[in-house]
Amino acid sequence: MKIQKVSKENQAKVYALLRSAFPGSNYEADLVQKLHENNRAIHEWICIHRNKAIAYIAFSNAYHGSEVCGLHLAPMAVSPEMQKQGIGTELMQFALRQPQIKEQPLFVLGKPEYYQRFGFKPCKQPLCPFAKNNRNFLSLNYTAADSFTVGYEGEFTAVSLVAKKPAPKVSNIYGKGQGRRHR
Numbered sequence: 001m002k003i004q005k006v007s008k009e010n011q012a013k014v015y016a017l018l019r020s021a022f023p024g025s026n027y028e029a030d031l032v033q034k035l036h037e038n039n040r041a042i043h044e045w046i047c048i049h050r051n052k053a054i055a056y057i058a059f060s061n062a063y064h065g066s067e068v069c070g071l072h073l074a075p076m077a078v079s080p081e082m083q084k085q086g087i088g089t090e091l092m093q094f095a096l097r098q099p100q101i102k103e104q105p106l107f108v109l110g111k112p113e114y115y116q117r118f119g120f121k122p123c124k125q126p127l128c129p130f131a132k133n134n135r136n137f138l139s140l141n142y143t144a145a146d147s148f149t150v151g152y153e154g155e156f157t158a159v160s161l162v163a164k165k166p167a168p169k170v171s172n173i174y175g176k177g178q179g180r181r182h183r
Contacts, residue, residue: 001054001087003094006044011036013053014046021056021077027159028075032058034155043071043100047091054082055091062107063151064126070105070142072152092118096140105142107150112136126150 006014011033018029035042040060047055055078059071078088095101096118108115109131112122120138127149128137 001047001049003045003047003091006046006056010046010048010053013048014044014056017046017053017056017079018075018077020079022075023080028077031155031159032075034159035060035153038155040153040155043095043098045091045095047087049082052079054079055087057091057095059095059101059104059106060153062105064146064148065151069126069144069150070107070139071101072150073106073108073110089117103141105144106140107137107142108139109137112138 004010015029015033018032019026022028032042032044035058042058042060044056044058046053055076057073057076059073061068062070062072076088076092078091106120107123107126107128108120109128112120115138118140120140123134123137123139123142125145125147127147128134129149131137
């Protein structure tokens with residue numbers, strides 16, 4: 001098993017992995033593909049085993065108005081046949097040790113019982129536009145108490161509109177990024 005940065009050569013493997021890890025949804029694969037096509041600054045790694053993508057993790061910019069205030073973790077995926085073997089944990093621990101990640105405020109919308117194992121804590125501020133009362137919205141390394149709604153890259157909304165999924169019902173307060181939930 002080898003963890004490496006995502007390259008142009010293995011992007012198709014990432015999309016295939018995301019489609020298999022999220023059955024019935026093309027959202028995650030389409031989102032990452034659009035982020036790639038639009039040359040968005042994302043930090044991402046893929047785990048390869050026997051020339052097959054078995055896990056993936058990505059971080060995109062989080063915004064306070066038009067200023068970057070940290071990173072969003074999403075998506076993260078492990079192929080269905082490789083789940084429950086510690087691969088996701090290993091990939092998460094690897095990513096959290098990387099210089100471009102370890103000192104950044106991180107945000108994730110996901111299962112608290114999973115992400116709290118890595119130090120993520122329930123986040124009261126900033127507000128997540130996709131989590132009523134910030135339910136299941138967690139942060140790591142975020143210490144500010146500013147009250148604002150955190151923004152996402154525009155592709156988060158654009159992909160949901162193409163997929164004909166309802167866009168979030170929030171006003172245009174995202175700054176550069178407009179978003180959709182994380183898995």
